[in-house]
Amino acid sequence: MAFLELRGVSKGFGEGSRRSEVLRDISLDVGEGEFVAIVGYSGAGKSTLMSLCAGLSKPDRGSVLLGGKAVVGPGPDRGVVFQNYSLLPWLSVYENVYLAVDQVFRTWAPAKKREHTERFVEMVNLTPASAKKPAQLSGGMRQRVSVARALAMDPKVLLMDEPLSALDALTRPTLQDEIERIFLLSHKTVLLITNDVDEGIRLADRIIPLSAGPAATLGDPVIVDLPRPRDRRALNHNPRFKEIRAEIVRSLVQLGPKNRSSVRPEPRVAALDSRTVEVGA
Amino acid sequence: MSKSVSIFGKKVVWFLLPIVGTLFVLIGWSVLSATIAPNLPSPGKTWEMSRPYIVEPFAKRGELDQGILRFTWYSLLRVAQGYSLGLVIGIPLGFLLGMSKLFARCVDPTIQLLRPVSPLAWLPLGLVLFQKPDPAATFSIAMCSMWPTVLNTALGVRSVPEDYMNVARVLKLSAWKRLVKIILPAALPYMFTGFRLSLGIAWLVIVAAEMLTGAPGVGGFLWQEYNSLIYEHIILCIITIGAVGFVLDRLMGLVERRFQTA
Numbered sequence: 001m002a003f004l005e006l007r008g009v010s011k012g013f014g015e016g017s018r019r020s021e022v023l024r025d026i027s028l029d030v031g032e033g034e035f036v037a038i039v040g041y042s043g044a045g046k047s048t049l050m051s052l053c054a055g056l057s058k059p060d061r062g063s064v065l066l067g068g069k070a071v072v073g074p075g076p077d078r079g080v081v082f083q084n085y086s087l088l089p090w091l092s093v094y095e096n097v098y099l100a101v102d103q104v105f106r107t108w109a110p111a112k113k114r115e116h117t118e119r120f121v122e123m124v125n126l127t128p129a130s131a132k133k134p135a136q137l138s139g140g141m142r143q144r145v146s147v148a149r150a151l152a153m154d155p156k157v158l159l160m161d162e163p164l165s166a167l168d169a170l171t172r173p174t175l176q177d178e179i180e181r182i183f184l185l186s187h188k189t190v191l192l193i194t195n196d197v198d199e200g201i202r203l204a205d206r207i208i209p210l211s212a213g214p215a216a217t218l219g220d221p222v223i224v225d226l227p228r229p230r231d232r233r234a235l236n237h238n239p240r241f242k243e244i245r246a247e248i249v250r251s252l253v254q255l256g257p258k259n260r261s262s263v264r265p266e267p268r269v270a271a272l273d274s275r276t277v278e279v280g281a
Numbered sequence: 282m283s284k285s286v287s288i289f290g291k292k293v294v295w296f297l298l299p300i301v302g303t304l305f306v307l308i309g310w311s312v313l314s315a316t317i318a319p320n321l322p323s324p325g326k327t328w329e330m331s332r333p334y335i336v337e338p339f340a341k342r343g344e345l346d347q348g349i350l351r352f353t354w355y356s357l358l359r360v361a362q363g364y365s366l367g368l369v370i371g372i373p374l375g376f377l378l379g380m381s382k383l384f385a386r387c388v389d390p391t392i393q394l395l396r397p398v399s400p401l402a403w404l405p406l407g408l409v410l411f412q413k414p415d416p417a418a419t420f421s422i423a424m425c426s427m428w429p430t431v432l433n434t435a436l437g438v439r440s441v442p443e444d445y446m447n448v449a450r451v452l453k454l455s456a457w458k459r460l461v462k463i464i465l466p467a468a469l470p471y472m473f474t475g476f477r478l479s480l481g482i483a484w485l486v487i488v489a490a491e492m493l494t495g496a497p498g499v500g501g502f503l504w505q506e507y508n509s510l511i512y513e514h515i516i517l518c519i520i521t522i523g524a525v526g527f528v529l530d531r532l533m534g535l536v537e538r539r540f541q542t543a
Contacts, residue, residue: 076452078451
């Protein structure tokens with residue numbers, strides 16, 4: 001039984017002749033405890049898709065279901081990790097997470113709320129920085145606070161909208177490791193949206209390409225049957241990893257924009273074997 | 282060795298420059314009053330005539346013959362009343378304008394009409410409504426000074442980043458909690474800009490209001506001395522008004538830093 005389900009979802013913006021269809025007929029099943037990644041082009045509608053799953057916007061056609069029930073609006077049962085972190089700058093790390101805990105678990109005693117908050121701050125390894133404000137944190141740390149806040153709500157599903165896009169290439173792998181570790185610890189259902197194929201394969205159980213816009217649709221999913229936990233250095237030399245990667249890239253190129261002058265130039269497909277997964281230690 | 286001397290030298294020069302500038306202004310003033318503007322009292326004469334008011338700033342010799350700080354105090358009290366009233370009306374109005382597009386559209390023509398009205402026009406209306414000069418002055422100050430607070434608060438509310446509102450939506454914060462925990466802290470820097478501008482206007486208005494009503498205060502004293510032909514005191518009042526305005530602005534800056542949020 002699908003836990004998070006999208007059935008024939010379409011979404012567009014604008015009126016009449018200036019209407020642009022962003023997503024067309026998206027259908028998606030995420031099983032409980034599954035980690036699904038959607039990989040796509042920039043501007044294809046990835047954030048729109050996430051917004052629909054979170055209930056922050058409504059589809060024009062089709063439906064979004066969580067545990068069989070229709071999603072009518074946003075709520076803490078769908079924890080969102082935003083691309084821009086969305087931390088409140090006047091609150092410290094602890095207070096940002098506490099805000100969510102206080103709101104979701106209103107009936108709890110203050111001591112219990114405090115302990116719960118501290119546990120999640122510790123889970124993302126930010127206890128030493130607990131009293132700091134977001135402005136005093138690096139991008140990677142801010143994103144970790146965002147993840148802690150989303151998880152502290154004890155959501156049914158964790159929605160991550162390009163959470164690592166704003167980070168540099170050296171910090172990204174470290175945060176990817178964190179996400180996998182937290183996933184294995186928390187047993188949450190996760191939907192990750194990313195523009196990085198390698199990130200998707202590294203983290204997900206199943207990876208689905210999203211075609212280029214307008215009217216983006218989902219391509220065929222690819223099962224990532226690599227055993228966990230995954231060592232990102234070893235993955236470089238893993239033949240199955242390379243196969244999966246080739247398949248996804250091929251899908252993406254097929255689903256790419258009609259004019260060839262955009263994201264993925266073809267020669268890269270041929271150079272797969274010699275490319276390394278990550279930069280830095 | 283020579284490097285530290287030159288750094289010291291630079292600091293001395295930097296410290297002296299404002300003093301030199303002010304000296305030139307005083308010299309210019311003396312020259313003007315000695316030559317083309319004989320009616321303008323010279324700096325020397327101004328000091329001589331002002332001494333009793335400055336040296337005994339808290340003396341009270343008569344209703345309109347008091348030390349300069351006593352007058353300042355009366356003016357500040359009136360400003361406090363009018364300014365507070367302006368904030369009490371202006372802040373909620375600003376929030377309403379920022380949060381409801383409907384309300385903004387309804388009320389916008391009225392605001393645009395009332396905003397440019399000078400205190401000198403509000404004062405007679407105030408006297409008609411309240412009959413007495415002090416409530417009229419408070420009313421005028423409120424009506425004139427509240428606009429920057431209203432408009433900057435509205436701007437601040439409208440400028441709350443969508444991201445923060447999405448957080449509020451995901452957390453399902455109640456409307457009140459959303460206002461107090463997210464909109465208010467996010468809008469506070471804009472609001473303080475409004476507060477600062479409003480305070481400046483309030484101080485401006487009180488002087489005009491006192492001049493028109495003759496109430497004891499810096500403005501009242503100024504107008505009275507003009508009528509009594511003691512022009513040196515006009516200049517004393519001008520300097521006092523400027524100095525107090527500057528101090529008020531600085532104080533507001535300190536408060537702003539204390540409550541810094543976003």
